[in-house]
Amino acid sequence: xxxxxxxxxxxxxxxxxxxxxxxxxxxxxxxxxxxxxxxxxxxxxxxxxxxxxxxxxxxxxxxxxxxxxxxxxxxxxxxxxxxxxxxxxxxxxxxxxxxxxxxxxxxxxxxxxxxxxxxxxxxxxxxxxxxxxxxxxxxxxxxxxxxxxxxxxxxxxxxxxxxxxxxxxxxxxxxxxxxxxxxxxxxxxxxxxxxxxxxxxxxxxxxxxxxxxxxxxxxxxxxxxxxxxxxxxxxxxxxxxxxxxxxxxxxxxxxxxxxxxxxxxxxxxxxxxxxxxxxxxxxxxxxxxxxxxxxxxxxxxxxxxxxxxxxxxxxxxxxxxxxxxxxxxxxxxxxxx
Numbered sequence: 001x002x003x004x005x006x007x008x009x010x011x012x013x014x015x016x017x018x019x020x021x022x023x024x025x026x027x028x029x030x031x032x033x034x035x036x037x038x039x040x041x042x043x044x045x046x047x048x049x050x051x052x053x054x055x056x057x058x059x060x061x062x063x064x065x066x067x068x069x070x071x072x073x074x075x076x077x078x079x080x081x082x083x084x085x086x087x088x089x090x091x092x093x094x095x096x097x098x099x100x101x102x103x104x105x106x107x108x109x110x111x112x113x114x115x116x117x118x119x120x121x122x123x124x125x126x127x128x129x130x131x132x133x134x135x136x137x138x139x140x141x142x143x144x145x146x147x148x149x150x151x152x153x154x155x156x157x158x159x160x161x162x163x164x165x166x167x168x169x170x171x172x173x174x175x176x177x178x179x180x181x182x183x184x185x186x187x188x189x190x191x192x193x194x195x196x197x198x199x200x201x202x203x204x205x206x207x208x209x210x211x212x213x214x215x216x217x218x219x220x221x222x223x224x225x226x227x228x229x230x231x232x233x234x235x236x237x238x239x240x241x242x243x244x245x246x247x248x249x250x251x252x253x254x255x256x257x258x259x260x261x262x263x264x265x266x267x268x269x270x271x272x273x274x275x276x277x278x279x280x281x282x283x284x285x286x287x288x289x290x291x292x293x294x295x296x297x298x299x300x301x302x303x304x305x306x307x308x309x310x311x312x313x314x315x316x317x318x319x320x321x322x323x324x325x326x327x328x329x330x331x332x333x334x335x336x337x
Contacts, residue, residue, distance in 0.1 A: 003167045006096050006180065007163035009267040009276045009328040011256075011304075014099035016107045020114065021091050024144055027079045028087050038083070052140025053077035053122050055129040071119075080117040080142040090144045095165070097155045098148075104158060104277065105222070113145050113154070113218055117211045121146020126212020128195075141204050146211040149191075153215025157223060162327055180290055188212055223300075258308025269316050269334045271295075275306040276328030284324065285332060290315040297329065 035044040053073050061070035081087035102110035125146070129136040155162075160181035168174050191212070195205035256275070263270040275297055282298040291312045297307045316334035324331040 001168060001178075001183070001186070003092070003096055003183070004165045004167055004175065006100070006159075006162055006164050007177070007327045008100050008159055008180075009274060010100055010103035011276055012103050014102040016111045016114075017098040017102050020111075020144075024079050024081070024087060024091060024094075028081050028084075031080060048080070048082075048140040048142060051076040051080060053125070054138060054140045055126050056137040057160075058122075058126060068324065072312070074119055075115070076124045077122070077140070077142045078115075078144055078147055080146070082142055086143060090148055094144065094148050094151065098151050100159055100162070101151055101154050107121045111209065114151065117153075117214045117218075118147030119152020120214035121149060121204075121207040121211035124213075125204045125207035128204075128206035141207065143204070146204070146207040148214035149208045149211030150218070152184050152187065153212040153217075154219035154222070155215075155218030156181055156188075157216060168278060185226070254304045256304055256306050258306045260293075260295065260308050260310040262312065263309060264312075264314055266336070268321060268336055269312055269314055271310055271330075271332045271334075273306075273308065273330045273332075274328060275330060277304070278306065278325065278328070278330075280325050282324070284329065285320060285323065287318040287334070290318065290337065293332075293334075295332070299331070 030045060032038070034047055038044050045135075050074065051073075058070050058073055061073070081090065098110075098114075105113060122141070125141055129139075160179065162180040163177040164180050164183045166176055166178050166183065168176055188209070191205050194203070195209060233239070244259045258273050258275060260271050260273045262272070271293060274293055277299040278297045279300045282296075284294075284296040286294045288294070292313070293310045293316075294308075295310075296305065296307045312334075315337050317337055321333045321335045322331075323333075
């Protein structure tokens with residue numbers, strides 16, 4: 001299965017994700033120049049030994065209290081790759097899944113989480129190398145896959161119903177839409193099986209697992225923090241001056257006007273509205289005069305609210321025939337009268 005893109009709209013431009021991808025490619029171009037397309041074996045070995053994550057050297061740095069050097073070895077290894085296919089595969093996953101995590105976390109929080117997931121993946125790889133011992137302690141590990149695994153873990157919990165358009169190779173080449181939860185769970189199972197059977201190929205499967213688990217933990221914590229914060233906001237009373245009708249709230253939601261598009265047939269009227277990140281429990285739909293539809297909803301983090309009205313060209317029942325919210329798109333169908 002080869003992912004092509006996800007059907008998960010976002011509301012902000014993912015500048016940090018773009019920057020991470022650009023830095024990875026710039027570092028790879030530098031690697032290609034230094035190693036002469038990886039044909040200079042001595043230069044290649046020296047490059048990865050000096051800037052990759054070498055478990056034995058990391059332990060030496062930590063043992064001698066050289067914590068900065070130990071941290072730099074992890075950081076530099078996160079932006080290095082061993083081949084063109086290595087970097088293309090990693091950047092494809094980062095491109096597909098990273099933008100929505102940045103959209104939900106915010107730019108700086110996303111960057112901090114990405115780096116943390118990379119460090120968590122390195123520590124998981126270190127634990128595996130120490131358990132195996134021998135030459136594994138001296139083999140440098142490089143690649144952004146550990147940090148990207150954290151992105152995948154967070155994505156699986158935060159956007160489980162988002163569809164991933166995937167290229168399938170099974171007798172015939174075709175595409176299908178797979179829920180993110182199912183796709184990423186299969187990906188994780190593959191990593192776990194490969195780690196258990198000791199699959200080689202120079203892939204640090206334990207680093208992938210470590211980063212993924214760290215991403216899951218962050219996604220789980222974020223979901224619960226959002227629920228707690230939303231509950232606290234709901235319990236905070238509005239504030240006003242005695243004798244005054246003017247009232248305000250300690251923190252106002254950001255109001256987003258809602259663009260509503262419609263389809264009219266002889267039997268029904270169907271409305272479509274894009275409002276990503278919405279808590280389905282907050283969706284409110286009302287009809288007045290059988291022709292004016294009002295839609296309101298709030299995002300899961302409680303910081304944005306969508307509101308809009310549509311004036312229909314046909315009279316409809318006040319109760320919707322069906323309501324569906326999927327991948328950030330609200331679809332409402334009314335029966336005509």
